[in-house]
Amino acid sequence: MPNSIRYHVAGALCAAIVTAPTPGATQAVTPVEQRIRAHVEANTESAIALLERSVNINSGTMNKAGVEAVGMLFAGELQPLGFRTSWIAMPPVVNRAGHLVAERQPRRRRGRAAPLRILLIGHLDTVFEGEGQQFVRTDSIGTGAGTSDMKGGIVVMVQALKALASVGALDDMHVIVVLTGDEENAGDPMELARDDLIRAARRSDLVLSFEGGSDSTAVVARRGSSDWVLAVTARQYHSSGMFREGAGYGAIYEAARVLTEFRTALAGQPLLSFSPGVIVGGEKVSYDTTMMTGTASGKTNIVPPSAFVHGDLRFITEGQLDSARAVMREIVARNLPGTSSAIHFSKSYYPAMAPTPANYSLVAT
Structure with missing residues (x-):
């Protein structure tokens, strides 16, 4: 996602979130909705200031202190709105910072049905570490690590909640907020890293994600x-x-053979992709799968004895994953003379959400 955000787009999105009409219906903007929209517009500069403060905190996934600092920043924005916030630290085995969880209960009114439980989600960590980077504003465009992915999205979320609170609408809503600290590079085991998010989802009736996307597509x-x-x-x-x-x-020719055969055997399958993101090889090689960093040394006049390749595999169904893994294992087993290869697949991973007729029907409406 581009590392920038247009403020007027963010403001419009915030207004749209809190005033969106029912699909297929035509309705006028109510006086309350006009007040909500006015609140958003009147607080644009404070929203930009909040974005700047968050972007200027380095929160690359493995910068645990930075991720938590961003979480505390947004917790400070939610608490005055009546949210009870908690920082859920991850156990050492997960090796990630943790998540911010916040919840606001609705005002109890006799004779009224309980409101829908709404879960708002986002993430605190960024793809880019942001070391030494600062927020830069040029007219209506801001740049810096995480401006779009997705500190800008969290700012939109916060501004929407503030706008609702300004007209008293938040009093009758049950809202849960979960901001994860490891979306860009999930902790392992996934069962622990995603436990708080899953439990919040099971308690909710609907979910809104505030990470930006294309205006021209609908995701099924x-x-x-x-x-x-x-x-x-x-x-x-x-x-x-x-x-x-x-x-x-040698190890490097063998690694090249394997990668080439991966490409020729699997490239072109619908919605399947695989990328060797990091490769190191030579005489002396070390690689850290968590930090995704490695070192290599050697000489030009030796047959290199070691190589590592770290990549990802994206798939649309579990069947496609199993099939691709089987093909990759077969390729790895066909070693060049004097070499030996082994491939390890992560035990915990993000499962696919395959398209369903119900999702296509929803888009059609």
Whole structure:
């Protein structure tokens, strides 16, 4: 997603959230809705200031202190609106900062049915670490790590809630907010990393996500995502013996073979994608799968004995995932002479949400 946000778009989206008409119906904007919209417009500069404060906090996923600091910033915005907030720290095994959970109960009114429970979701962490970056405003455009993905979305959420509170509408709503701290690089095991979000979803009647998207498309499905790591070992030999029976082909040629065969065998399958995002190879190689960083050293006159490749695999159904993994395992097993390859697939991953007739029907309406 582009690393910028247009303020007038954010303001319009905020107004649309709180004044959206029923699909297919034509209705005038009510006086209350006009007041909500006016509140949004009157507080544009304060929203931009909040965005700037959040962007200037480095909250790359693995910067735990920064992620929590952004969470505390937004907790401070929600508490005056009547939300009870809590920071849910992750256990050490997950190796992530944690999540912000906030909830506001509705005012009890005798004889009235309980309102729908609305879950608002987003994430505090950013793709880019943002080290040394600062928020920069140029006319109606702001840039900086996380301005669009998705600190800008959280600001829109907060401004919408403030606008509702300004007319008393929030008093009759049951709202739960969950802002995760590891959306860009989820903690493992996923069962622990997503437990709080899942439990909140089970308590809710509907969910609104505030991460930006294209105005020209409607989403009826979501691909799942799984990581894989290819580890290759080979005989170390003087490069003058390359391709000979005693030396073999080396780890880097074997890694290249595997990746090429992945591409030729699987590329073009509908909605399936796979990307080798990081590769290291040479004589001495180290790789950290959590931080996704590695080191490699060697010489140009040796047959390299080691290589690692770390990538992702995105799929639309569990069947497609199983099939792709089976093909990848078969390819890995066909080693070049003098090499040995093994592939590891992450045990916990984001499951796919395949398209359904009901989703297509919803879009059609």
